[in-house]
Amino acid sequence: xxxxxxxxxxxxxxxxxxxxxxxxxxxxxxxxxxxxxxxxxxxxxxxxxxxxxxxxxxxxxxxxxxxxxxxxxxxxxxxxxxxxxxxxxxxxxxxxxxxxxxxxxxxxxxxxxxxxxxxxxxxxxxxxxxxxxxxxxxxxxxxxxxxxxxxxxxxxxxxxxxxxxxxxxxxxxxxxxxxxxxxxxxxx
Numbered sequence: 700x701x702x703x704x705x706x707x708x709x710x711x712x713x714x715x716x717x718x719x720x721x722x723x724x725x726x727x728x729x730x731x732x733x734x735x736x737x738x739x740x741x742x743x744x745x746x747x748x749x750x751x752x753x754x755x756x757x758x759x760x761x762x763x764x765x766x767x768x769x770x771x772x773x774x775x776x777x778x779x780x781x782x783x784x785x786x787x788x789x790x791x792x793x794x795x796x797x798x799x800x801x802x803x804x805x806x807x808x809x810x811x812x813x814x815x816x817x818x819x820x821x822x823x824x825x826x827x828x829x830x831x832x833x834x835x836x837x838x839x840x841x842x843x844x845x846x847x848x849x850x851x852x853x854x855x856x857x858x859x860x861x862x863x864x865x866x867x868x869x870x871x872x873x874x875x876x877x878x879x880x881x882x883x884x885x886x887x
Contacts (some may be wrong), residue, residue: 701803706720709746710792711743711746711750712743712744712745712746715740715743715744715758715762717747717867718762718764719740719744719762722762722763722804724762726740726741727743729758729762730837731756732755732761732762733757733760733761733762735750735754735757735761735768739754740758743758753887761811762827764791769869774853776834787800787801787802788800788801789801792862793822794818794822794823794824795822795825796818796820796821796822796823796873797814797816797817797818797819797822798817798818798826799814799816799817799818799824800814800815800817801813801814802814802815802881806807806818806858808887809830809886809887810885810886810887811847811883811884811885812883812884812887813881813883813884814881814882814883814884815880815881815882816871816878816879816882817877817878817879817882818842818844818871818872818873818877818878818879818880819873819877820873820875820876820877821873822872822873822878823870823871823872823873824870824871824872825835825868825870826865826868826869826870826871827868828865828866828867828868828869829865829884829886829887830866830886830887831866832866832886833864833865833884833885833886833887834862834863834864834865834867834884834885834886835848835862835863835865835869835882835883835884835885836860836861836882836883836885837855837860837861837862837863837880837881837882838860838880838882839855839856839857839858839859839878839880840857840858840879840880840881841857841871841877841879841880842857842873842875842876842877842878842880843856843857843874843875843876843878843881844871844872844873844874844878844880845870845871845872845874846861846863846869846870846871846872847868847869848863848864848865848867848868848869849864849867849868849869851863854874855880865884865885865887
């Protein structure tokens with residue numbers, strides 16, 4: 700946020716109005732959603748009144764905008780986070796002849812996990828059941844795997860994608876040379 704409170708007060712009316720119009724909301728609609736009177740919303744947007752923190756909070760909730768972002772002096776520049784190949788976390792001790800590269804960010808653990816699987820010829824990844832309702836989406840980019848999910852068995856070739864329950868014991872085994880695959884785990 701900016702260190703200049705005057706800058707905040709001069710930018711706030713336009714930012715609130717822009718947020719309201721971007722959502723196609725009238726002054727009346729914002730008043731109903733926020734509990735702030737229509738006349739007060741109008742005065743704030745025109746810069747004729749400075750809102751209290753409580754009023755500003757109610758308006759940002761009604762407009763579904765970030766409170767801190769509304770007060771920032773400049774938009775946050777786009778950022779690109781790059782993990783070099785050597786920095787990607789890797790698991791080498793699950794299954795046999797299997798290396799797992801963790802591609803998803805740590806905060807996604809248990810929700811939406813993305814992995815690259817590198818399985819040697821004859822290797823496999825044997826998994827115990829994940830939480831109830833968990834699913835996996837496996838895309839093979841090189842090789843062929845035998846996929847087991849509970850009692851179901853299928854063959855997945857390069858270019859194929861398989862979706863299956865992961866809340867039962869499941870196995871991915873390389874059957875025809877080494878395998879490279881991408882695995883997405885939902886609700887693990």
